[in-house]
Amino acid sequence: MNKNEKFITGNQAIIEGAKAIGANCMCGYPITPATEILEEWAKLNSENPKKYAMIQAEDETSAGFNTIGAILAGAKAFSATAGPGHVLIQDPLSMAEAMRIPFVLFAMQRGGPSTGTVIYGQQEVTLACFGGNGEGLRVVYSISSVQEAYDYSIKAFNVAWQYRFPVIVLGDGYVAKMKQKIKVSKAPINIKSQSFFNESAFRNLRNCFNVESQLAQVLNNDIKEFRAISKKIVESDQKYCQDAKIIIIAHGIVWQSVVEAVEILRKKKIKVGCFRPITLNPFDGVTLSRFAAKCDKLIIIESSAGHLERLVKSNLITHVKIECLQKPVEPIAVEEIIRFIK
Amino acid sequence: MNPIPIFPKCYKESSKPHKYCGGCGHGIALKELGYAIDELGIAKKTVIGLDIGCSLLAWDFFDVNSVQTHHGRTVPVMSGFKLIDSKRVCIAYVGDGGGYAIGLQSLITAAQRNDAITVILVNNTIYGMTGGQTAPTTFSNEKTTTSPNGRKCWETGQPFMGPEIIKSLNNLNSFVARASVKDPIQLRQIIKQAINNQINKDSFSFVEVLSTCPTNWHMNAKESLNRLNNQIAKQFPVGVFK
Amino acid sequence: MNYPIKILLAGEGGHGIQTIAKLLCDLVLETSNDVTYIPQYGVEMRMGVSVAYLQISDKKINNPKFSQADILLVTSARDIETTKSFIDKKTVIINLINKFDYLNSINIKFNNLNIYALGILVELLMENSIKIKKESFEKHVVKVLSDKANIGDLIFAYEKGLVEKSINFSNSLSNISKQNNLPIIDSDNKKTHTKFSNLCKSCGLCLEICPVKALSWSNNNLNYIGKNMPEVDIDKCIGCGMCAQICPDCAIRVDKK
Numbered sequence: 003m004n005k006n007e008k009f010i011t012g013n014q015a016i017i018e019g020a021k022a023i024g025a026n027c028m029c030g031y032p033i034t035p036a037t038e039i040l041e042e043w044a045k046l047n048s049e050n051p052k053k054y055a056m057i058q059a060e061d062e063t064s065a066g067f068n069t070i071g072a073i074l075a076g077a078k079a080f081s082a083t084a085g086p087g088h089v090l091i092q093d094p095l096s097m098a099e100a101m102r103i104p105f106v107l108f109a110m111q112r113g114g115p116s117t118g119t120v121i122y123g124q125q126e127v128t129l130a131c132f133g134g135n136g137e138g139l140r141v142v143y144s145i146s147s148v149q150e151a152y153d154y155s156i157k158a159f160n161v162a163w164q165y166r167f168p169v170i171v172l173g174d175g176y177v178a179k180m181k182q183k184i185k186v187s188k189a190p191i192n193i194k195s196q197s198f199f200n201e202s203a204f205r206n207l208r209n210c211f212n213v214e215s216q217l218a219q220v221l222n223n224d225i226k227e228f229r230a231i232s233k234k235i236v237e238s239d240q241k242y243c244q245d246a247k248i249i250i251i252a253h254g255i256v257w258q259s260v261v262e263a264v265e266i267l268r269k270k271k272i273k274v275g276c277f278r279p280i281t282l283n284p285f286d287g288v289t290l291s292r293f294a295a296k297c298d299k300l301i302i303i304e305s306s307a308g309h310l311e312r313l314v315k316s317n318l319i320t321h322v323k324i325e326c327l328q329k330p331v332e333p334i335a336v337e338e339i340i341r342f343i344k
Numbered sequence: 345m346n347p348i349p350i351f352p353k354c355y356k357e358s359s360k361p362h363k364y365c366g367g368c369g370h371g372i373a374l375k376e377l378g379y380a381i382d383e384l385g386i387a388k389k390t391v392i393g394l395d396i397g398c399s400l401l402a403w404d405f406f407d408v409n410s411v412q413t414h415h416g417r418t419v420p421v422m423s424g425f426k427l428i429d430s431k432r433v434c435i436a437y438v439g440d441g442g443g444y445a446i447g448l449q450s451l452i453t454a455a456q457r458n459d460a461i462t463v464i465l466v467n468n469t470i471y472g473m474t475g476g477q478t479a480p481t482t483f484s485n486e487k488t489t490t491s492p493n494g495r496k497c498w499e500t501g502q503p504f505m506g507p508e509i510i511k512s513l514n515n516l517n518s519f520v521a522r523a524s525v526k527d528p529i530q531l532r533q534i535i536k537q538a539i540n541n542q543i544n545k546d547s548f549s550f551v552e553v554l555s556t557c558p559t560n561w562h563m564n565a566k567e568s569l570n571r572l573n574n575q576i577a578k579q580f581p582v583g584v585f586k
Numbered sequence: 587m588n589y590p591i592k593i594l595l596a597g598e599g600g601h602g603i604q605t606i607a608k609l610l611c612d613l614v615l616e617t618s619n620d621v622t623y624i625p626q627y628g629v630e631m632r633m634g635v636s637v638a639y640l641q642i643s644d645k646k647i648n649n650p651k652f653s654q655a656d657i658l659l660v661t662s663a664r665d666i667e668t669t670k671s672f673i674d675k676k677t678v679i680i681n682l683i684n685k686f687d688y689l690n691s692i693n694i695k696f697n698n699l700n701i702y703a704l705g706i707l708v709e710l711l712m713e714n715s716i717k718i719k720k721e722s723f724e725k726h727v728v729k730v731l732s733d734k735a736n737i738g739d740l741i742f743a744y745e746k747g748l749v750e751k752s753i754n755f756s757n758s759l760s761n762i763s764k765q766n767n768l769p770i771i772d773s774d775n776k777k778t779h780t781k782f783s784n785l786c787k788s789c790g791l792c793l794e795i796c797p798v799k800a801l802s803w804s805n806n807n808l809n810y811i812g813k814n815m816p817e818v819d820i821d822k823c824i825g826c827g828m829c830a831q832i833c834p835d836c837a838i839r840v841d842k843k
Contacts, residue, residue, distance in 0.1 A: 346768070346769055347769055347771065347778070347780045347839060347841070349782050349785060349836045349837065349839060350830070350836060350839050351836050355836075360785060360835075360836070361633070361784065361785045361787065361810065361835055361837075362633070362835070363629075363632045363633040363634065364632070364633060364834065365599075365632065365633060365787070365789075366787030366788055366789030366790075366834075366835075367787070367789030367790065367791055367834065368789075368834055369834070370834070371833075371834020371835055372832065372833075372834045375834065375836065398632070400629070401629070401632055401633075473629075473632065526832075528831045528832060529831065558789070564790060565789050565790030565791045565793065565794050566790065566793075566794045569791065569794050569795070
C-alpha cells in the first residue's frame with residue numbers, strides 16, 4: 003500500500019473525508035453501527051480539541067441541536083447516527099431544513115423498526131429523504147463502499163455549504179464496519195463555512211411564523227431553490243441499460259451484489275442492465291425513465307419492504323412493468339438475484 | 345420636545361409595543377435583561393436563544409443576534425454555539441416547559457458539564473402560549489386546562505424546584521439563583537452576576553425568574569401580583585444559591 | 587347575500603370576538619341553516635388581533651376559511667391591516683373603530699362592545715333572510731357568562747345593537763377616526779411623569795405597585811388598544827419611579843428635576 007492508500011472501515015473513511023474537507027466539530031451520541039465515527043473523532047479531539055471540537059451529547063436530539071449551534075457559530079460541524087437515533091435526530095434536521103442550516107449527517111442503517119438489530123437494513127430511506135415535518139428539502143446520498151464513504155463525506159460538506167440544505171450520507175452497518183482499501187486524496191474544492199451572525203447587523207432568526215402566508219412565502223422560496231439545484235446535484239449510475247430488456251434497480255450495498263449478478267447474467271447472454279440512484283433525494287427519475295421506456299420490466303431489489311420501490315414509482319415518468327425482490331433487514335446475495343431473474 | 349420612552353439601548357424599537365400580554369412578567373424580565381446587556385456593554389457579542397412558548401415572542405425583541413430554536417432545545421443550541429465561538433455571550437431564554445419538562449435533560453447536562461452559557465428560565469407555573477396547561481412548577485390544586493379540577497401533586501409531582509436541583513450538581517464554579525419580576529432592580533443585578541459568571545469564570549449560570557401570567561391565571565394585575573408576592577414567593581425562595 | 591354567507595369578525599384580544607362568534611353559531615343553529623366557525627389561532631393571537639371566520643349556509647360548509655368576506659366587523663384600528671385583504675365590492679363593513687364617545691353616549695360599557703356588535707350582526711342577518719330567533723340570546727349568553735358580567739348590561743347592549751340604525755355600513759375602511767397617540771405628561775417643580783399611550787396595555791401593574799396610590803384609571807385617556815389608561819395625581823406622586831420600573835412595556839417614565 004502506498005501512502006495515499008488506506009485499509010480502513012467505512013466509519014473510519016467518513017472521518018478521513020471529514021478531516022480532508024476541514025470539518026472541525028462533531029456532536030454525537032454512541033449508537034451501533036455508527037459509534038466508531040464518534041470514537042474516531044474523539045481520538046482527534048483528544049489530541050487537538052480546538053481543531054476538532056466535540057460534544058458527546060445526552061442523546062441524538064440534543065446532539066443534533068448542539069450541531070446546529072456549532073454551525074450557526076461558523077463551524078463545519080456534523081453528526082452521525084443510526085436507527086432509533088436517526089429517528090430522534092429528525093427534530094433538529096427539520097429545524098436545519100427550515101432555516102437553511104448546512105447540517106451534514108451520516109446515518110448508518112440498521113434493522114428496524116424500533117431497536118430491531120444493530121446490524122443492517124435499508125429502511126431509513128424515507129426517513130432520510132422525508133423525515134421531519136417538512137417537504138424533504140435535504141440531499142441524500144446512498145453509499146455502497148468504503149471508498150464512497152470517503153468521497154461522499156467530502157462531497158456532503160461541499161454540497162451542504164454551497165447550497166445551504168441539510169445533506170445526509172446514508173450507509174448501513176455493513177459499509178460502516180467492513181474494511182476495504184481506498185485512495186485518499188485532497189478535496190478538489192473546499193467550500194468554506196461561515197458564521198450566521200456578525201456584529202455589524204443583528205439578525206433575529208426564527209422558524210416559527212404567525213400566519214400561514216408568512217411561512218408559505220419562505221417555504222415556497224426554499225422549495226423553488228431546492229428544485230433548481232436538484233438538476234445540478236442529482237446523481238445516478240448504470241450499467242448495460244442501453245440495450246437491457248430487464249433493468250434491476252438497487253442502492254447502497256445491494257448495488258454491489260447487483261452489479262456482480264448482472265456481469266454473470268450478461269456472460270450468459272441475458273439482456274439485463276442495472277440502475278443505481280446515488281442521490282436518493284433528488285432522485286434521478288429522468289435518466290431512469292429514459293432507460294425504462296425501452297425495456298420490458300424493472301426489478302427493484304432492496305433490503306426493505308418498499309422504501310426504494312416507493313421512491314422509484316413516484317419518480318418514474320413512464321409506464322413499465324415492475325417486480326420487486328424485497329428482503330427487509332437481510333442482505334441479498336448475488337445467487338439470490340440471479341435466481342430471481344431467471 | 346416630546347419625551348421618549350426609556351428603552352434599553354439594545355431594544356429593537358420597531359418591534360414595540362411588544363407582543364406580550366398586558367401585565368406579563370416576560371415584559372419585565374426582558375426589560376431587565378436588556379438593561380443588563382446595556383450596562384455590561386455586550387450587545388454586539390451576545391447571542392440569545394429563544395425557546396418555543398411565550399419565549400419566542402421575543403424573537404425580534406432586541407438589536408442583538410438571536411435564534412429561535414425548537415422546544416426544549418435552546419440550551420443545546422447555545423452549548424454548541426459556545427463551544428465554537430467562546431468569545432460570545434450565549435444566553436438561553438426559556439420557560440418552565442422548555443426548561444423543566446421537554447428541555448430538562450439538556451438543562452441538567454449543560455449544568456453538569458459546566459457549559460459556559462447563561463440560562464434564564466421564566467417560571468410562571470403554567471404553559472402560557474398553548475393556553476394554560478400544567479407545568480412542572482404548577483401548584484397543588486392550581487387549575488389548568490389539563491388539570492381542570494386542580495393539579496393533583498400526589499399523582500403528578502410537587503412543584504419542581506429547579507435552582508435547588510441544579511445547585512446540587514457537581515460544579516463549583518456555576519452560578520445558580522432565583523429572582524422575581526416583582527423586584528426588577530434585584531432581577532437586573534442577578535442577571536448581570538449570572539452573565540459575569542459566564543464571562544469571567546467561563547462557567548455555567550442559571551437564573552430562574554418568578555413571573556406572572558394574568559391571561560392564563562385568569563387574574564388582573566392586583567391578583568397576579570398578590571399571587572406572586574405570596575403563594576409563589578413562599579414556595580420558590582428568591583436568592584443566590586451558589 | 588348568497589349562500590354561504592362569509593362573516594369575518596375582528597377585534598383586539600379581550601374584546602370578546604370569539605365569544606360573539608360562538609353565540610352567533612348558537613343562534614344560527616336554531617334556524618334551518620348550518621354554520622362553520624374557526625378562530626384564527628397561532629402566535630399572531632398573542633397581543634395580535636383576534637379574528638373569527640364564520641360561514642352560514644343551507645348546506646354543509648367544508649372549508650372553514652375564505653378569502654373575501656360578505657360581512658366584516660372591525661372594532662379597533664389594528665384590525666384594518668389584518669382584514670383589508672378580505673374586503674371586496676360586496677363586503678358590508680360594520681365599523682366600530684374608535685366609537686367610544688358614541689358608545690358612552692348611548693350607555694354601552696366598553697366591555698360590552700362585542701355584545702352590541704352581536705346585536706347589529708343579528709339584525710343584519712335577519713334582514714338577509716336568516717331567521718334568527720333574537721330572543722334566544724339570553725338563554726345562550728348565560729352559558730358563557732363570566733362571574734364578573736352583569737346580564738342586564740349584556741341584554742341592554744344586545745338590544746341597542748338590534749335597533750342601531752346610525753352605524754354607517756360602508757364598503758371601505760378609509761374613514762377611520764384618528765386616535766391621538768401623543769404622550770401624556772404631568773409635571774410639577776420636582777418631577778415629570780410621562781405615560782405613552784402607544785405602549786400602554788392597561789395591565790394595571792403600575793396602579794398596584796405605587797406606594798402612595800397616586801395612579802388611578804383615567805376616564806379620558808385611551809391607549810392604542812382603546813382601553814383606559816392610568817392617570818397620575820401629580821401632587822400625591824413622590825417621583826419614586828416604581829411604576830416605571832414595574833411597567834413591562836416601558837410605557838411610563840419618571841424624571842426628577
